[in-house]
Amino acid sequence: xxxxxxxxxxxxxxxxxxxxxxxxxxxxxxxxxxxxxxxxxxxxxxxxxxxxxxxxxxxxxxxxxxxxxxxxxxxxxxxxxxxxxxxxxxxxxxxxxxxxxxxxxxxxxxxxxxxxxxxxxxxxxxxxxxxxxxxxxxxxxxxxxxxxxxxxxxxxxxxxxxxxxxxxxxxxxxxxxxxxxxxxxxxxxxxxxxxxxxxxxxxxxxxxxxxxxxxxxxxxxxxxxxxxxxxxxxxxxxxxxxxxxxxxxxxxxxxxxxxxxxxxxxxxxxxxxxxxxxxxxxxxxxxxxxxxxxxxxxxxxxxxxxxxxxxxxxxxxxxxxxxxxxx
Amino acid sequence: xxxxxxxxxxxxxxxxxxxxxxxxxxxxxxxxxxxxxxxxxxxxxxxxxxxxxxxxxxxxxxxxxxxxxxxxxxxxxxxxxxxxxxxxxxxxxxxxxxxxxxxxxxxxxxxxxxxxxxxxxxxxxxxxxxxxxxxxxxxxxxxxxxxxxxxxxxxxxxxxxxxxxxxxxxxxxxxxxxxxxxxxxxxxxxxxxxxxxxxxxxxxxxxxxxxxxxxxxxxxxxxxxxxxxxxxxxxxxxxxxxxxxxxxxxxxxxxxxxxxxxxxxxxxxxxxxxxxxxxxxxxxxxxxxxxxxxxxxxxxxxxxxxxxxxxxxxxxxxxxxxxxxxxxxxxxxxxxxxxxxxxxxxxx
Numbered sequence: 001x002x003x004x005x006x007x008x009x010x011x012x013x014x015x016x017x018x019x020x021x022x023x024x025x026x027x028x029x030x031x032x033x034x035x036x037x038x039x040x041x042x043x044x045x046x047x048x049x050x051x052x053x054x055x056x057x058x059x060x061x062x063x064x065x066x067x068x069x070x071x072x073x074x075x076x077x078x079x080x081x082x083x084x085x086x087x088x089x090x091x092x093x094x095x096x097x098x099x100x101x102x103x104x105x106x107x108x109x110x111x112x113x114x115x116x117x118x119x120x121x122x123x124x125x126x127x128x129x130x131x132x133x134x135x136x137x138x139x140x141x142x143x144x145x146x147x148x149x150x151x152x153x154x155x156x157x158x159x160x161x162x163x164x165x166x167x168x169x170x171x172x173x174x175x176x177x178x179x180x181x182x183x184x185x186x187x188x189x190x191x192x193x194x195x196x197x198x199x200x201x202x203x204x205x206x207x208x209x210x211x212x213x214x215x216x217x218x219x220x221x222x223x224x225x226x227x228x229x230x231x232x233x234x235x236x237x238x239x240x241x242x243x244x245x246x247x248x249x250x251x252x253x254x255x256x257x258x259x260x261x262x263x264x265x266x267x268x269x270x271x272x273x274x275x276x277x278x279x280x281x282x283x284x285x286x287x288x289x290x291x292x293x294x295x296x297x298x299x300x301x302x303x304x305x306x307x308x309x310x311x312x313x314x315x316x317x318x319x320x321x322x323x324x325x326x327x
Numbered sequence: 328x329x330x331x332x333x334x335x336x337x338x339x340x341x342x343x344x345x346x347x348x349x350x351x352x353x354x355x356x357x358x359x360x361x362x363x364x365x366x367x368x369x370x371x372x373x374x375x376x377x378x379x380x381x382x383x384x385x386x387x388x389x390x391x392x393x394x395x396x397x398x399x400x401x402x403x404x405x406x407x408x409x410x411x412x413x414x415x416x417x418x419x420x421x422x423x424x425x426x427x428x429x430x431x432x433x434x435x436x437x438x439x440x441x442x443x444x445x446x447x448x449x450x451x452x453x454x455x456x457x458x459x460x461x462x463x464x465x466x467x468x469x470x471x472x473x474x475x476x477x478x479x480x481x482x483x484x485x486x487x488x489x490x491x492x493x494x495x496x497x498x499x500x501x502x503x504x505x506x507x508x509x510x511x512x513x514x515x516x517x518x519x520x521x522x523x524x525x526x527x528x529x530x531x532x533x534x535x536x537x538x539x540x541x542x543x544x545x546x547x548x549x550x551x552x553x554x555x556x557x558x559x560x561x562x563x564x565x566x567x568x569x570x571x572x573x574x575x576x577x578x579x580x581x582x583x584x585x586x587x588x589x590x591x592x593x594x595x596x597x598x599x600x601x602x603x604x605x606x607x608x609x610x611x612x613x614x615x616x617x618x619x620x621x622x623x624x625x626x627x628x629x630x631x632x633x634x635x636x637x638x639x640x641x642x643x644x645x646x647x648x649x650x651x652x653x654x655x656x657x658x659x660x661x662x663x664x665x666x667x668x669x670x671x672x673x674x675x
């Protein structure tokens with residue numbers, strides 16, 4: 001296989017193609033899928049997943065994981081509601097919530113990089129801790145009376161078209177994350193840390209520091225997602241975003257990022273997010289319940305890690321015959 | 328450091344043969360006595376605040392709650408010892424509780440043992456799905472069981488479709504099983520103790536058990552030593568699934584009311600019980616006794632909060648904090664032990 005062909009046949013190109021195919025099939029096969037109104041909802045639904053998936057891509061590429069993002073989202077939402085209830089202005093609450101997210105992420109980073117604990121165990125712990133604190137802050141009630149100009153901006157669209165306003169910050173952030181990951185020394189460091197931590201350290205990359213800041217960014221973005229989530233549904237609740245970590249991890253792995261670290265692309269991840277959101281949206285239009293949809297997400301998550309292994313095992317078996325003079 | 332003094336002459340040999348009686352043994356004993364101490368303090372403080380805490384009914388509730396959590400924790404410990412994790416246990420419990428509940432509702436004549444076997448069987452199938460995927464797919468257990476956590480839960484919702492099984496529809500014999508006792512000890516507690524003893528003995532004294540520890544300490548070395556790592560991994564997940572299925576039966580019998588959401592989020596408590604009980608997340612060490620103690624501690628904390636009139640919402644936050652505390656403490660101990668061993672080796 002020539003180099004160009006190999007690149008073309010890579011996992012993330014495949015995912016992008018599958019996404020396009022699914023979009024086309026859904027537009028023709030599923031009633032109401034192709035309407036501009038549904039398109040807006042689709043984009044609004046994928047926004048929090050896409051946002052959180054950006055830093056999650058970095059974290060997983062370094063070979064770590066952050067399962068606490070959904071709880072960070074919930075805690076910032078609860079704090080946002082509680083502060084608003086106490087009469088603080090929304091202009092000061094929003095930056096505070098993002099800072100809170102960063103602090104929560106920094107705690108994860110501290111445990112993982114300073115105490116050198118496994119990120120899986122740490123973020124399972126903070127998954128429980130942050131969600132628990134969210135309930136401590138707000139109980140099982142809800143705060144709903146957020147200012148109309150903010151909530152309607154989040155649910156509104158650009159010039160009454162089908163594109164939601166909030167897609168603008170998402171695209172900007174996606175560009176920034178994409179450029180940093182694929183075109184800067186920081187991004188190379190992230191890949192190097194995931195491919196071989198020790199080798200990366202010998203090459204002069206401060207892997208601990210890189211990972212610590214990735215957790216901070218992951219927390220801050222989860223905080224922003226919490227703010228947008230709260231404004232979109234105009235409801236601050238402690239259980240906001242429950243289970244979103246599954247969709248985020250599923251989308252990232254579906255997008256071709258290796259769970260073992262060192263491999264993945266941001267365009268692939270974004271395609272993974274769109275694919276997941278499209279499937280969920282189309283199934284929801286077919287009256288499949290939210291809980292039953294979790295079967296689809298869970299199975300997709302497993303398939304997206306299984307498939308590359310199966311393919312590479314099959315290729316390995318074929319390799320002896322596939323050796324050609326040009327290689 | 329006193330760890331050095333504790334190690335008898337020739338500890339190098341003993342260290343590999345039987346870690347329980349050497350430096351590490353001392354550490355684990357310290358860990359388990361630490362939990363017992365925490366339990367005593369907690370019970371004492373709560374009891375002085377409210378004497379109702381030590382009433383027969385309250386103790387019974389704690390024991391019944393511990394029984395279900397301990398059965399789950401034993402299964403989880405078996406998996407964690409092999410350096411894997413099973414996040415799907417809460418969903419398997421829910422699926423099994425609902426399945427067994429509907430089975431008993433539709434066939435009131437069935438003996439209780441059938442319910443127990445059905446739960447075990449269904450759980451074992453779920454565990455086999457996890458185990459086979461981890462083994463043959465060469466995929467991290469975290470990803471697989473995070474996927475099945477939601478997939479199995481989805482199956483429950485799909486099946487239940489919003490319906491609920493109520494206690495008044497279940498046969499009396501099944502509900503009696505959840506509340507009655509043998510010689511003053513509730514059946515649920517007896518079952519949990521049986522599970523603990525069997526798992527404890529197998530892990531400590533049998534070849535299969537020792538192989539699990541070896542796999543967790545170093546998968547590569549275990550493979551080189553001829554241990555069938557893949558087969559044992561599947562078996563560990565099978566055990567965890569089957570025990571989660573059994574816990575589902577106990578759950579249905581105890582509460583009588585079951586819907587598709589039964590046991591949601593329980594995996595966090597189970598992981599907390601296991602790591603608090605001294606089963607290292609890096610695999611290769613810990614005992615089911617510790618996991619059982621962890622389950623008891625978590626349950627006591629839960630009912631102390633209720634008795635002390637503290638906001639119940641603190642419970643989950645405490646679970647999270649305990650997980651962080653436990654893995655942090657493990658790390659500290661591991662670093663100290665490594666230093667002590669290094670020091671001793673340098674004297675030789």
